[in-house]
Amino acid sequence: MIKQERMQVVKQQEIAKHIFELTVQGELANEMAEPGQFVHIRVADSFEPLLRRPISVASIDMEASQFTMIYRAEGRGTGLLSEKKAGDLLDILGPLGHGFPVEEAQKKAYLIGGGIGVPPLYELAKQLNERGIETVHILGFESKQAVFYEDKFRELGDTHIATVDGSHGTQGFVTHILNELPSDFDTYYSCGPTAMLEAVQWAYPQKKGFLSYEQRMGCGIGACFACVCRTTKSETDYIKVCSDGPVFPAGVVIS
Amino acid sequence: MTDLTVELPGLDLKNPIMPASGCFGFGKEYAQLYDLSQLGAIMIKATTVETRLGNPTPRVAETASGMLNAIGLQNPGLEKVAGQELPWLEQYDVPIIANVAGTTTEDYVEVAKAISEAPNVHALEINISCPNVKLGGITFGTDPDVARELTRAVKEVSSVPVYIKLSPNVTDIVSIAKAVEEGGADGITMINTLLGMRMDTKTGRPIIANITGGLSGPAIKPVALRMVYEVSKHTKLPIIGMGGVTNVDDVIDFLSAGASAVAVGTANFVNPFVCPEIIGQLPERLHELGFDSVKELVGRSHRL
Numbered sequence: 001m002i003k004q005e006r007m008q009v010v011k012q013q014e015i016a017k018h019i020f021e022l023t024v025q026g027e028l029a030n031e032m033a034e035p036g037q038f039v040h041i042r043v044a045d046s047f048e049p050l051l052r053r054p055i056s057v058a059s060i061d062m063e064a065s066q067f068t069m070i071y072r073a074e075g076r077g078t079g080l081l082s083e084k085k086a087g088d089l090l091d092i093l094g095p096l097g098h099g100f101p102v103e104e105a106q107k108k109a110y111l112i113g114g115g116i117g118v119p120p121l122y123e124l125a126k127q128l129n130e131r132g133i134e135t136v137h138i139l140g141f142e143s144k145q146a147v148f149y150e151d152k153f154r155e156l157g158d159t160h161i162a163t164v165d166g167s168h169g170t171q172g173f174v175t176h177i178l179n180e181l182p183s184d185f186d187t188y189y190s191c192g193p194t195a196m197l198e199a200v201q202w203a204y205p206q207k208k209g210f211l212s213y214e215q216r217m218g219c220g221i222g223a224c225f226a227c228v229c230r231t232t233k234s235e236t237d238y239i240k241v242c243s244d245g246p247v248f249p250a251g252v253v254i255s
Numbered sequence: 256m257t258d259l260t261v262e263l264p265g266l267d268l269k270n271p272i273m274p275a276s277g278c279f280g281f282g283k284e285y286a287q288l289y290d291l292s293q294l295g296a297i298m299i300k301a302t303t304v305e306t307r308l309g310n311p312t313p314r315v316a317e318t319a320s321g322m323l324n325a326i327g328l329q330n331p332g333l334e335k336v337a338g339q340e341l342p343w344l345e346q347y348d349v350p351i352i353a354n355v356a357g358t359t360t361e362d363y364v365e366v367a368k369a370i371s372e373a374p375n376v377h378a379l380e381i382n383i384s385c386p387n388v389k390l391g392g393i394t395f396g397t398d399p400d401v402a403r404e405l406t407r408a409v410k411e412v413s414s415v416p417v418y419i420k421l422s423p424n425v426t427d428i429v430s431i432a433k434a435v436e437e438g439g440a441d442g443i444t445m446i447n448t449l450l451g452m453r454m455d456t457k458t459g460r461p462i463i464a465n466i467t468g469g470l471s472g473p474a475i476k477p478v479a480l481r482m483v484y485e486v487s488k489h490t491k492l493p494i495i496g497m498g499g500v501t502n503v504d505d506v507i508d509f510l511s512a513g514a515s516a517v518a519v520g521t522a523n524f525v526n527p528f529v530c531p532e533i534i535g536q537l538p539e540r541l542h543e544l545g546f547d548s549v550k551e552l553v554g555r556s557h558r559l
Contacts, residue, residue, distance in 0.1 A: 002287055004528060042525065047320045047473045047501065050525060093527065216313045218322070219524040223284040224277075225326045226315040236306050238329070243284065 002096065002221065003028045006089040010066055012082070017145040019116075020082045021058070023068040028092060032060045032067055035124035036099030036191070036212055036247045039069070040220035042091035043080040052093065053077045054217050054242070056191075058119035058149075059126065070119035070148065096220050097246050100124050100210050105133045105187040112174050112200050114140040114192025120212060122149055124189055125156045136160075136185065138177050140196065144168035175199045183207070194255045201250050209250035215241040230254035257538035258548035261295065261516050263493050264441035265378040265416035266350055268295040268516060271549050272506065272534050275497050275520035276301060276354035276380060276420075277326065281340035282347075285527060292348040293531050298444075298518060299340065301356040301382050304365050306332035311464040316453045321472030321499075322521060323451050325465035328356050328385055333366050341373045350377035352418070352444075356385060360408050363395075368412035378415050381405070384422030384447035386469045396422040396447075399434035406438030416441035418495065423475075423482055424450050432486040443486060444495040444518065446479045472521040473499045480512045487513025487554055501529065503536040507544065510552040 007026035015021045028039075040052040058070040073082040084090060102124065109128055111121045118139050125135045135157040141147045144167035153159040160177045161169030170177050174196060183204070190200045191212035201209065218224035222243030231239045231252055239245065239253065259270040273296040274285070281299050282291055291297065309329030316323045330336065336353075344351055353370045357363040367379055383396035383405060395405050402419070410417050419435040421428060423446040432443055448469025453462045461467070479498025487494055496514025500506060501522040509517045522529045537549070546552055 004288075004526075047525070049317055050320055050322055050472050050521070051317050052525065216315055218315045218324070219278075219284070219527070221284045221287075221527060223280040224315070224324070224524055225280075225309065225329045226312070226324065228309070228312060228314070228329070236308070237331070238308060 001031055002094065003031055004091070004093045007092045009084050009086055009088045009090060011086055012084055014082075015070070016148040018073050019070060019146065019148050020073055021068060021070050022081070022084065023066055024090060024092065025064065025066045026092075027065065028094060029060065029065045029067045030062060032057065032062070032095050034099030035102065035127055036120045037095040037097050038246065039092050039094030040096055041081065043077050045091070049077050049080075051218065052220060053081065054096075054220055056120045057095070057123060059123045070116070072116045093220065097242055098244070100189050100212070100247050102127045102131060104208060104210065105131075108134040108136070108185040110136050110138060110185045110188040112138045112178070112188060112190040112192070112196075114174060114196040115142065115146070117192030117196075117212065118149065120191050121189065122152060125153060129156050136181070138162070138174045138181070140164075140174040140192065141168070173199070175203060178203055198255060210247050211250055211253070212247045213241050213245055213253055213255070217242050257541050258550070259534075259537060261549055263495075263515055266296060266352070268350070270295040270534050270537065271510070271516035272530055272537070273298055273352070273495070273516065273518050274523055274530055275518035276382070278520040278523045281336070282344055285523070288527050289531050290347070291344075293534060294349050295516060295534075296350045296352050296377070297344070298352045298354055298380055299336070299344075300330055301328050301354040301385065302330050302333055302336045302366055302370060303328060303356050304333050304362050306330070306335070313462055313464055316462040316468065318451070318453055318470065319474060321470050321474030323453055323463055323468030323470055324448070325463045325468035327465065333369055337370055337373055341370075341375060345375050351375045352378045352380050354380045354382050354420070355409070356382040360405055363405060364408050364412050367409045367417070371412075371414040376415060378441070379409070379413055379417045380444050381409055381417060381419045382447075384420050384424075386422070386424060386448060386450045386467070393422050393424060396431060397425050399430045402431050403434040403438040406435045406440050410439040418442040418444045420447055421445040421482075421486070422447050423478055428482050429485050429489045432490045432492070436490045436492050440492060442493045442495065443490070444497065445486065446475070446482055446498045449475055449478060471499070473501055475499045476505060480508060483509060483514050484512040484556060488557060501525070503533050503540045506533055506537065507540065507552065510549065511554070511556045513554040513557065515553050
């Protein structure tokens with residue numbers, strides 16, 4: 001169920017260049033159902049900035065009633081969010097949207113992420129491993145400074161890193177790594193820039209895949225019609241990234 | 256006991272608070288969060304004859320204490336709204352104000368006639384003020400003669416009272432208000448959004464794909480208040496006021512300026528519980544200010 005709660009900040013730290021890891025605690029954490037869902041955060045109690053910020057969830061700890069988010073501080077909203085300290089209260093709405101269907105993977109899954117699309121794949125990897133699914137992680141970043149969670153992913157399965165400038169791992173994009181890897185998986189899950197999602201879909205037309213999309217959002221619950229995309233399912237209707245997604249099966253979203 | 260009730264043409268409201276059109280869809284999303292029967296009324300998303308896909312994205316952009324939107328009247332069309340959305344809303348004890356939009360007079364008439372016959376539609380809100388569509392919308396709301404004639408045409412076919420939603424993007428809003436009064440309108444809702452732009456500073460390109468969008472949120476409240484004040488001074492029509500309402504004091508201000516009821520728009524995106532929260536706070540706030548009823552506040556600025 002969607003809740004609005006003033007959650008307590010447990011911890012916040014910069015884990016890579018401009019990349020922050022923020023853990024909060026409260027009852028809302030117990031509502032988290034699927035990896036890939038997101039929360040909508042009000043970064044100030046004033047109306048400046050006005051709108052909430054959609055932030056993806058990187059890991060969920062039900063026992064402690066906590067969850068951890070990872071985001072890039074790049075604008076005014078996320079900049080203010082990055083100043084929050086342990087003990088501060090944060091107005092959070094969530095969990096929102098539909099996440100990655102973990103039950104779809106049979107034996108082996110590829111998890112393909114780019115930049116700030118990597119975080120939700122971590123909780124996904126944890127849940128898939130708990131179900132006995134072998135996970136292979138292919139993660140792309142701008143440069144070595146922007147890389148995060150490499151060791152954490154490695155603990156869960158084979159992990160391959162690409163950086164655009166070649167300062168760490170393979171030089172180039174995740175697709176360069178994918179070209180070298182066997183296609184011996186049954187399901188792929190991906191989150192990242194739209195161009196990357198497109199490339200991944202092109203690479204594996206025969207495989208079952210699930211992609212998490214991004215769009216400029218307003219309300220986050222499906223009421224404002226801001227974050228729409230065309231879909232292959234209907235010529236007369238859009239799909240909404242916030243409430244119909246953000247995760248869609250491959251081939252559904254026309255981007 | 257504080258009296259929150261409001262009686263307006265076609266509308267016996269248990270309280271003066273309602274979500275504004277375009278900020279609440281057809282209610283389903285917010286129904287996951289609270290009981291919609293708490294609301295005074297619901298202004299549903301604009302309905303046109305045919306399905307409308309609306310504008311390309313990006314459709315929204317945040318601005319200082321506000322936001323721009325250019326959704327472009329995306330809606331499933333009259334048949335689906337009348338056949339699915341409105342019947343679904345019948346489970347709630349709340350009057351519906353149906354927002355009607357179109358590109359020609361015939362469009363408005365067709366939607367108004369059909370949708371006003373739905374049992375839970377107690378009033379129409381005629382959208383002659385949408386700034387985000389190329390044809391229709393605002394072009395009906397910026398010329399007094401056109402506004403008057405459209406009001407007449409819709410009044411002729413509607414089975415319920417007709418409220419006209421005014422645009423702030425005019426030099427003299429009073430002349431438009433008077434024109435729709437002459438055309439037989441039962442009430443006015445105001446204001447729609449203010450036309451605006453935001454640039455991408457690096458590229459110099461407008462952020463909204465439609466180039467311009469409608470500004471809403473706390474930033475526009477002073478403009479809305481001024482316009483409600485002027486229109487209430489010069490017409491006898493009841494007004495449902497809106498524009499940047501985010502809390503109970505904003506509601507008090509709109510009532511004082513001359514509105515009989517108040518709609519909450521963009522604030523629903525920031526705090527999805529804002530409507531029931533304001534309704535809950537209203538009795539105490541009225542009491543603190545020395546009032547026993549909402550009605551006592553309406554237009555008090557004109558009596559001081």
